[in-house]
Structure formats: structure tokens, C-alpha cells
């Protein structure tokens with residue numbers, strides 16, 4: 161069982177590795193002007209402000225044999241990138257869109273969505289010049305996810321997270337190679353480690369769902385029980401639209417994740433972050449517990465939308481509520 165908020169004391173090695181700056185400050189909490197997100201962990205070619213803490217967390221995770229195996233170099237994360245073939249296959253955007261979605265769904269993806277690249281999807285100091293972004297989602301085994309919090313001897317949730325990140329990596333790498341084989345440039349972005357690309361904002365734009373109070377996505381089929389990867393490409397494609405079905409309204413009157421979070425990191429109210437009012441998780445409170453629990457998934461596991469079979473019913477209910485309220489206006 162999760163410990164109550166006030167009882168949680170972070171491991172000393174995590175406190176020792178904490179930088180002088182607050183992660184909330186780095187994230188732009190309270191800033192009213194939009195700006196790109198600042199990288200804070202290991203972002204090639206250099207370690208950022210929270211890089212030492214990331215090292216301490218990874219060192220802790222390596223103490224678990226189960227987690228070590230999941231993230232070993234032998235883990236099945238898909239093929240190496242192939243060369244782009246010289247002869248380019250020309251088709252229109254609608255045909256390519258249908259084609260790459262079919263390819264992804266037939267090669268282990270559960271969700272696929274497409275958005276035009278925007279500067280706000282890229283961390284400060286980095287550049288991605290490809291015009292299209294293909295977002296990929298893979299569903300998690302909810303029972304294993306919801307076994308969080310993990311211990312070093314029983315890392316059920318962390319192993320599930322790692323295995324699904326590996327699956328998401330396979331989808332993005334296989335899809336990249338497929339696109340390169342058609343003579344169009346593509347590059348895969350796969351988790352769990354931070355890279356130049358922010359995953360959640362483009363996933364929302366691609367129709368994967370709404371941002372929940374726990375700071376993760378809520379999807380109308382899988383709730384918060386899924387992981388992301390992405391492919392950027394120059395192939396001509398058509399954009400998807402955001403999917404708003406009432407998860408944000410639901411969060412306004414739900415407290416499941418705020419009560420379940422052991423360090424009390426989840427705010428009851430939206431906050432302004434880099435010029436946008438949104439749900440926000442306190443980085444400094446979350447990250448030590450997240451590290452200790454091998455990548456804590458308590459908030460997304462306990463979220464009512466994540467329970468198998470529940471999200472479609474809740475979405476239907478919330479959409480009916482929205483229609484009723486619109487009629488009353």
C-alpha cells in the first residue's frame with residue numbers, strides 16, 4: 161500500500177544528488193509567457209541540471225535484476241536504422257497517411273496519430289526540422305502497471321513499463337525503416353529517456369486524449385495505461401485532430417490520484433506553466449519517490465480511466481454530459 165503523503169522521506173542518495181535549483185523553476189511553473197521547455201536530465205551531448213539525480217535514480221534501478229534485464233542492450237527494441245533509398249515513391253498525403261497508420265497498427269502499435277511539427281514540441285536548444293510527427297501509443301497490462309509501487313525484488317510495474325517502452329521503440333524503428341525504404345526521410349524517437357522531443361503535447365494534438373490531473377494523458381480507450389514513442393518524417397501526411405471527450409472535466413471533481421500519490425506531488429488545481437494553465441505535478445516532490453519506486457506508476461495505475469473496459473464507458477458518459485450542458489446553454 162502507498163504510504164500517506166506526509167510520511168514520505170526521500171532516500172539520502174537522491175537528496176544528495178538534488179541540484180540547487182528547483183525542478184519546478186526549470187519547468188517554468190508560474191511563468192506567464194510561453195517558451196520552449198528546458199531539458200533537465202541527460203540530453204545529448206551534455207548532462208543538464210538534474211543529470212546527477214538521474215544518475216542516482218538509474219544506479220538505484222540497476223540494483224533490481226528484473227529492471228536491469230528489461231533495459232539491457234539485449235532488450236528487443238527493434239532494428240537499426242536503414243539508409244534512405246534513393247528512388248522516392250510518390251503518393252499523395254491521404255494515401256501515405258492511410259499506409260503508415262496501417263503499417264504501425266499491423267506492427268505492434270495500438271494508437272497512431274499525426275501532427276505537424278511545432279517548435280513547442282522540442283526542448284530548448286534543440287531543433288527538429290522534419291515537418292511531420294507520427295505519434296505511437298502502446299497499451300500496458302493494467303494489472304502489472306497497477307502493482308506499483310515496486311520494490312527491488314518485485315519490480316512488476318517497472319518491468320511492464322520497460323517492456324512496453326521496448327515495444328513502442330520497436331514500432332517507431334520498424335516504421336522509420338519502412339518510410340526510409342519508400343525513399344522518404346524519417347527518424348525514430350523512443351522512450352523512456354528524455355530526448356529532443358516532448359511527447360505529451362504532440363500526443364494530445366494527435367488525438368490521443370486529454371491531459372489528466374496526474375500530468376499524463378487520458379485516452380478514451382486505454383485511460384492512462386499506455387506508453388508513447390514517435391517518428392519524425394518529411395513524408396507528406398495529413399494531420400489528426402485533438403480528441404476532447406471530457407477527461408479534463410472529470411479530473412476537476414476526482415481526487416483519486418492526488419490522494420494516492422505518496423509524496424503528495426499532484427496539485428488539486430491547475431497552474432500556469434510557461435504561459436499555459438494546466439494540471440501540473442510538483443517535480444521536486446514526485447521525482448525522488450518516482451526514483452525509489454523504480455518509476456512509480458501509482459497515479460496512472462489508480463486513475464479510474466485506466467481500469468480495463470472503463471475508459472470507453474466514462475468517455476460516453478462525459479460526452480453525454482457535455483451535450484446536456486451545451487443544450488442547457
Ligand code: SF4
Nearest residue numbers: 372373411414417463
Ligand atoms: S485519478 Fe482522477 S483526477 Fe487523477 S487523472 Fe485520473 S481522473 Fe483525473
Ligand code: SF4
Nearest residue numbers: 421446449456458459
Ligand atoms: S509518479 Fe509521481 S505524481 Fe505519480 S503517484 Fe508517483 S510520485 Fe506521485
